[in-house]
Amino acid sequence: MVIKVLEKVFAILEFVASRQGRPVLPAEIVQALDINQTTCIRLLKDLVENGYLSQISRTRGYVTGPTAVWIGKNSLFQSQLHSICEPILRDAAPRENISMLVAVRHGKYRVLICGCNAPTGVQLNMSLPRFPDLFCSATGIMLLAHTPAEELTRLIPETVIPETPPWHAGITRAEIDLKLYTVRTSGEFRHQAFGVEACAAPIFSAGKLQAALGGAWRAALPAAQRDELAGKLRAVAATISASLGDGLRHI
Structure with a gap:
């Protein structure tokens, strides 16, 4: 109660x-x-x-x-990660014309740190601070890919796993682990739904995942253009990682 x-x-x-x-x-x-x-x-x-x-x-x-x-003002977590990511996204989103956001995992939630929508194209939902959509959002799946196995074991029973790619009805724990391993080793995750392709890339500090950078564009774009946009998103994630360096003290 x-x-x-x-x-x-x-x-x-x-x-x-x-x-x-x-x-x-x-x-x-x-x-x-x-x-x-x-x-x-x-x-x-x-x-x-x-x-x-x-x-x-x-x-x-x-x-x-x-x-x-x-x-909010006294949050060490927000003041470090937000202060580094926010100006980078504010510059990159209009320049690359990609709506972008940075998210972290807190328990069973995907929590937004900051974001910036591009002037045109797909607009991301940043109306709330957190979303219970780890298993059905690109950044959520990237965050899950770097979640320790014991934490994932606690998360799975609390979550309704959607029957949409990369998941399917009756999926086993071994299949979940394999799909997340593939995401972790590939360095990006992309999926399409409702005419939109969403992409996520990891943000690291001191060799540890600290957050996920997400972006989205129209799925109807030519494959070569979508690949180019994904490359630009990965480059922004690398820029944030380099800016974080070894100085992020708390996640």
Whole structure:
């Protein structure tokens, strides 16, 4: 029960934060997150009392509060990785015309560090800080490919593995390990869905995977052009890795 309540609390906090300063009404939260209205009001009250949210007014709704802002500003993880990756993506995305994002794995979630959509072409969803889609996103699969076997053993029972490439119905653990090994050794992962090709490349520091860089473009593009875009994405990942060097102290 406690875990379910915490999931609702974090979902509310993330939903409000995703609006980037625009006040959110309780009715919007109830509808978007499918939370009981009475429970929602009670949790909002608790979040306000602890400073994670601030209520602008009864009619205007809620925004993130000072406690949440303080935590974000004092995150060593965000300050190092974000400060290095964000300007590189801000320069590379419009230059290469590739929408890009950097993600890490935190438990069963793919967590976004930063990203930048290109002026044209495929636009990536960066509306929320985390997504439960490790097994069905390019960056998620790249992160899984570098996940230790014992952690993967804990993750698999908690996850509904989709019946889409590279997975299939009834897939065995040995098959999962082989596919992830192939991703890990190839240095990239690409898949197509809904007219989009997504690609992910690893970001390393001190010989250890620190994050995954993802990008996307139209699957209808000629194969040679898609290969060229994938090469450019790998080059950006290499630039970030070189910038990180051995200085990233915490992941």
